[in-house]
Amino acid sequence: MPERIAMAAGLPPISFVAHQMRTGGMGGARDDFEEMIIELANATMPGVRTIAANPGDWGIDAFAGDLGGSITVWQSKYFHPVTAATHQRTIRESFQSVIKQAAEHGHTVKMWILCIPSSMDGPTTNWWDKWKKTQERDHNLVIDLWDATQLTVRLRTPEADHVRRAYYEPFTAAPPDIAEARTVLEVDEDKAASFDSALFVRQMREAGHLELDGAKRQFFNADLVAREIAHKGVPSEVNALVSTDATLHGVWETRFNECCADDNLRKLHSLVWADVRTEHPQLPKQLRLEVAHAWGLVHRLVDNRKAGWVKHWRTVAATHRETDPHSQQPPHEPPTDDEESPWTPTAR
Incomplete structure (x- = not known):
């Protein structure tokens, strides 16, 4: 028999403990x-209103209808995790208060709905069923119960979806705005030609690379950054x-190190480039780097004598420093605050 894999399905579960967690x-x-x-x-019956406690709320948490006529009343009681015998008195007193206030203020209650975030235990369920029938008969009204089961069903209806999401779905912050990536600029011909004497170009030639225009453009853009x-x-x-x-x-x-161990340095450049492409999404977002910038930063490492493409790259770097006029200039490190970049970008 194939192994079963647990998978989430449907809407997330509703836990009425959320009210305690949110408010402490x-x-x-x-x-x-x-x-x-x-x-x-x-959401169930548009036009529902509340009464401000000034000084009392007439025993009404929410109502629909006309206070000059008949109304439906919702009464909430946060009994959790279970509604038991100790809560029966509170239920009776809440109902009696609504009926008394209705008589005093000239309206009638046609329906009274008790809302609780739990289920009643056995003895309380037995009491509720009997008490409900008696009150309905004595006061000529309908009494309904929205317990945990009924509330869950109602919260999952389309018209109540916004209520469910507001109270019972974990808050998810909007994803941060991702700044637009930097533009990759062209390099003018004179500037590209000036890179022919750069160390990063020499290191690539030592490794047998012939086409270097892309590398020059990558270096140029990374150096600007x-x-x-x-x-x-x-x-x-x-x-x-x-x-x-x-x-x-x-x-x-x-x-x-891997390529040296395998005696396969001819693949070093392509392997590093593939790894950089893979690593690119994890690089700091605030730098707004395109992949070309990331590749160019590797060329800067080479130009700053920290890497190379052949086993004897350190010797190449040392020789380049001693013999190449271009290398007599400081390596391509960032300038100080009072220096200006010598590069002049040409937009695509």
Whole structure:
């Protein structure tokens, strides 16, 4: 027999303990439950109203109808987790108060609905059934019970869906706005040509790469990002860039060691690029990096003599520093606040 897999289905369960959890205790739960009943009653029968306690509420939590004629009354009682014999007196007194106030203020009660967030135990159910029949006969009205079962059924109806979601579904914050990713800029021909003497280009040539225009564009865009962040000096952005550099350096280092062990360095570049693409969604969102920027940051690591594409990359870097006129310039680190970036972007 195939193994069964538990799966969530339908609407989430309704727990009336939510009123206690939200308000921190039974006192707050009573008021919160009453508010829910008022909203649920209004969803069931539009036009439901309440009476402000000034000084009393006439024994009415919510009502529908005309106080100059006949009304339907909803009475909420937060009895939880079970409605037992100790609650019978409270129920009787609430009903008697409504009937008394109706006689004093000139309206009649045609229906009285008791709302409780639990089920009655056996003895209380037996008492309720008998008491209900007696009161209906004596006062010529209808008495109904919205207990936990009835409330759950009503809360799951389409017209009450907004009440259910407001009181019994976990709050889910709206996803944060994700800033638009940075534009990937073109590199003009002169600037691209100036990169021919850069260390990151030499390292790729040492590894046998022939086409390098894409790498130059990636480096150019990543370098712009790094210089902008350094110039602005926003600590959170600076830290995010440092974290990103560390992550990408770790990606390169892991693959470099694996390829050296397997004697397969010719695949190093493509493996690192695939890993960077996979890692890209986890990079700090505030940097707004496209994948091209992330690849360019790896080129910056190479240009700053922290990585390479051949086993002897450190020797290549040291030789480049000694012999190439371009390498006599400082590596492509972010400028200080009083420096300006030498790169002039050309928009696509």
